[in-house]
Amino acid sequence: MPVTSKYQDKNVEQILSDVVNVLEKHKASNELSLMIVGNIATNLINSSKMPAEQRKIIAEKFAQALLSSIDTE
Secondary structure (H helix, E strand, O other): OOOOOOOOHHHHHHHHHHHHHHHHHOOOOHHHHHHHHHHHHHHHHHHOOOOHHHHHHHHHHHHHHHHHHOOOO
16 A cells, blocks of 8 residues: 655655755765764654654654665565
């Protein structure tokens, strides 16, 4: 079952493009780029106003979504 987003594809694609452009501008390797993206995710989860006990659940759901979106072939 496809996941539907409440965000417009155009908006998501523009932000994604902007982030990729910044990483390319800084000539960030794949390893560094993944580290930065991981740090962004961690900072967003930790700085949110959600209760601390919910943060682990959100992180696990994020990790599951990431794993399900990886091409394995």
